Amino acid sequence: MVLRFKNRYNFHNVRLCGEAGSADVDAAQTFLIEVQNLVREKDSCLDQVFNFDETNLYLKRMPKRSYISREHRHATGICAAKDRVTVMLGANASGDLKLKPLVIHRHTNPRALRGIVKSSLGVYYRYSKRGWMTAQVCLDSFSNAYVNDIKKYLNEKNLAFKVLVIMNSAPIHPPMIAGIDPNVDFVFLPARTTSLLQPLDQGVIGAFKAYCLRRTFKVLIDATDGENCETVMEFWKNYNLRMAINNIKPGMTHRNCLHRVWRKLIPDLICDFKDFEPSAQVYEITESCVQLANRLGFEEVEYQDVEDILNCQPDELTTEELQELSVAGEAEGREEDNDDENQEAPPRQMTTAELSDTLETIEQRLQWLEDNDCNAERSGIATRGIRACLEPYKQLLYERRTCAKQKKFEFYFTAMKKHCEDEETLPSMSNRTSVRP
Numbered sequence: 001m002v003l004r005f006k007n008r009y010n011f012h013n014v015r016l017c018g019e020a021g022s023a024d025v026d027a028a029q030t031f032l033i034e035v036q037n038l039v040r041e042k043d044s045c046l047d048q049v050f051n052f053d054e055t056n057l058y059l060k061r062m063p064k065r066s067y068i069s070r071e072h073r074h075a076t077g078i079c080a081a082k083d084r085v086t087v088m089l090g091a092n093a094s095g096d097l098k099l100k101p102l103v104i105h106r107h108t109n110p111r112a113l114r115g116i117v118k119s120s121l122g123v124y125y126r127y128s129k130r131g132w133m134t135a136q137v138c139l140d141s142f143s144n145a146y147v148n149d150i151k152k153y154l155n156e157k158n159l160a161f162k163v164l165v166i167m168n169s170a171p172i173h174p175p176m177i178a179g180i181d182p183n184v185d186f187v188f189l190p191a192r193t194t195s196l197l198q199p200l201d202q203g204v205i206g207a208f209k210a211y212c213l214r215r216t217f218k219v220l221i222d223a224t225d226g227e228n229c230e231t232v233m234e235f236w237k238n239y240n241l242r243m244a245i246n247n248i249k250p251g252m253t254h255r256n257c258l259h260r261v262w263r264k265l266i267p268d269l270i271c272d273f274k275d276f277e278p279s280a281q282v283y284e285i286t287e288s289c290v291q292l293a294n295r296l297g298f299e300e301v302e303y304q305d306v307e308d309i310l311n312c313q314p315d316e317l318t319t320e321e322l323q324e325l326s327v328a329g330e331a332e333g334r335e336e337d338n339d340d341e342n343q344e345a346p347p348r349q350m351t352t353a354e355l356s357d358t359l360e361t362i363e364q365r366l367q368w369l370e371d372n373d374c375n376a377e378r379s380g381i382a383t384r385g386i387r388a389c390l391e392p393y394k395q396l397l398y399e400r401r402t403c404a405k406q407k408k409f410e411f412y413f414t415a416m417k418k419h420c421e422d423e424e425t426l427p428s429m430s431n432r433t434s435v436r437p
Contacts, residue, residue, distance in 0.1 A: 023192050023193060023195050023196050024190065024191065024192040024193055025196070027190040027191070027192070027193050028190070028193040028196040028197050030190075031189065031190050031193060031197065032197065032264075032265060032267075035166065035187060035265060035266065036266050036268060036269075038164065038187065039164065039266060039269065042162060042164060042185070044162065044164050045094075045159065046092065046093040046094035046259070046262075046269060047092055047093075047094045047096055047097070047153075047154070047157060047159055048092070048154065048159060048160075048162060048163055048164060049092060049093040049163075049164045049166070049262075049266070050090060050091065050092045050093070050099075050150065050163060050164065050165045050166070051090065051091065051092075051093075051165075051166050051167070051198065051199040051200050051262075052088055052089065052090040052099075052146075052165065052167050052200070053088070053089060053090075053167070053168065053198055053200040053201060053205060054086055054087065054088045054089075054133045054172075055086070055087055055089070055205045055208070055209070056084055056085075056086060056087075057084065057085050057086070057087050057209065057212065057244075057248070058083055058084050058309075058312065059083045059084070059085060059239070059241065059244040060083045060236070060239060061083065061309055061312065062236075062298075062309070063293060063298060063301040063305035063306055063308070063309060064305055064308065065298065065300040065301050065302070065305050066293065066296075066298035066300075066301055066305075068232065068233065068236055068298075084131060085103055085104060085105050085131055085241075085244070086103075086104040086131055086132055086133050087101050087102065087103055087104075087208075087248060088101065088102040088104075088133065088141065089101055089200055089204065089205065089208060090146060090200075091200070091204070091258045092258075093199070093259065093262045093266065093269070093270075094255075094259060095254075095255035095256065095257070095258030095259035096255065097150075097153050098258065099146060099149055099150075100122070100123055100124055100145075100149065100249075101123045101124070101248055101249065102123065102124040102126060102137075102141050102145070103123045103124065103125055103126070103245060103248060104126050104127065104128055104131055104132065104133060104137060105125070105126075105127050105131050105241060106127060106128070106129065106130060106131040107127055108127050110241055111240075112240035112241040112242040112243075113125070113241060113242055115346065115347055115348040116242065116347070116348065117347050121242075121245055121249070122245070122246075122249030123245055123248060123249050124141060124145050125245075126140065126141060132172075133172045134172055135171065135172055135173070135174040137172075138172055138173055138174065138177065139174065139176070139177055139180070142177060142180050142184075143180050147163075147180060147181050147184055150163055150184075161183045162183050162185075163183060163184045163185065164185050164187065165184060165185065165186045165187070166187050166188075166189065166199075166265070167186065167187075167188055167189070168188065168189045168194045168198055169188040169189055169190065169191055173186075173188065196264065197264055197265050198265075199261045199262045199264075199265055200261065202261040202264060202278060203257065203261055203278025203279055203281070203282060204253055204257065204258060204261055204278065206278075206279075206282045206310060206311075207253040207257065207278060207281050207282050207285060208253065209309075209310045210282055210285035210286050210289065210310055211250070211253070211285060212244075212247050212248055213289050213306065213309065213310065214285055214288055214289050214292065215247040215250065216244075216247050217289060217292035217293060217296065218292065219243065219246075219247065220232060220235060220236070220296055221292065221295060221296060223235045224296075232296060232297065253278075253281065254281070257278045257281055259271065260277075260278060261278055282310075286303060286306050286307060286310065287303065289306045290302065290303055290305075290306055293305075293306070352397065352400045352401070352404070355393065355396065355397050355400070356397055358393075359390065359393060359394065359397060362386070362390065366383045366386060366387065369382065369383055370383055
């Protein structure tokens with residue numbers, strides 16, 4: 001109801017509409033015609049047309065009327081800058097491919113990721129001095145990640161590797177990016193047209209942030225709901241980058257939403273999903289966030305509080321704060337990287353005994369659920385699902401035990417062979433000369 005009221009009377013967040021208010025409508029109309037002609041000339045299908053966009057994500061920002069926020073009300077803009085990462089999202093116009101998010105942090109090897117194989121994170125991890133997108137990071141992410149992902153996707157669909165990538169015009173998207181691959185054409189939106197034409201800016205980024213916040217609330221509830229659990233403040237104090245990445249990696253939004261947001265840029269090629277509105281999806285998730293916040297004990301949190309978080313922009317730092325952030329960053333960098341002289345920490349290891357004990361304990365608890373739940377259907381669904389999720393670890397344990405048995409056999413046969421060889425080298429008793437006193 002609130003959403004329909006906003007749409008009917010054109011109510012918007014003034015802070016967000018700053019760019020839209022100064023948008024160049026004429027340039028947008030001209031570019032719209034040009035890009036549609038380009039798609040036709042290249043004979044591109046929607047699977048071959050992509051859009052990428054960056055956004056700021058504050059890992060530990062909570063609604064102002066939550067007591068977590070009140071506890072941190074004294075925090076300066078520096079604290080907010082430390083908790084911020086840049087995330088780049090990418091998807092094609094059909095909505096069929098949601099590319100792995102790119103997360104940019106301020107440190108090469110932050111403590112929360114120490115010993116973690118970064119390729120297993122479910123996101124692409126990069127770093128820059130302030131955690132912002134840079135021209136170098138942009139070039140690297142396309143050269144070593146996204147172009148390969150797109151090529152693999154098109155090969156699997158038996159489509160030609162000819163790609164059109166549309167991005168906003170900014171120094172962080174350097175012109176030399178066009179030389180990465182001759183089969184990938186980069187087209188940049190004219191200045192002051194992003195709010196009008198950029199597909200991912202038409203609701204996808206808003207939905208992505210709302211999903212991340214909702215997952216964060218759910219993690220908070222799961223970690224603090226029950227006896228002998230951490231308090232909300234205790235959990236939040238230990239909430240770190242790795243936990244945040246786990247909330248980022250599930251993806252952006254539904255396929256229909258990813259497809260429909262292209263209607264302003266290539267309207268002739270987009271199906272009209274009348275019953276699927278991106279803004280309605282954002283509203284729905286935001287309402288869900290409010291309910292979860294209330295369940296956490298943040299009874300004063302309302303829709304506007306959550307919306308403010310989703311729409312928050314980076315605070316302008318003063319010269320003094322920038323200098324302080326630079327000094328603090330260098331100090332943190334030395335502290336973070338003082339182990340092994342900035343070398344990657346060895347991957348974390350689970351011993352076979354620890355893995356076996358953990359799986360055995362989980363199996364015992366699952367058996368307890370089956371034995372004590374009066375609803376057999378419910379317990380069956382839950383236990384089957386958990387056992388299926390644990391299958392990779394069961395396979396790992398099986399491989400380790402098989403390998404250990406193989407090594408035991410090899411060791412046994414090697415020892416036997418050595419024993420036999422030693423026996424053969426001993427002099428025969430019959431060849432010895434007896435000496436009598």
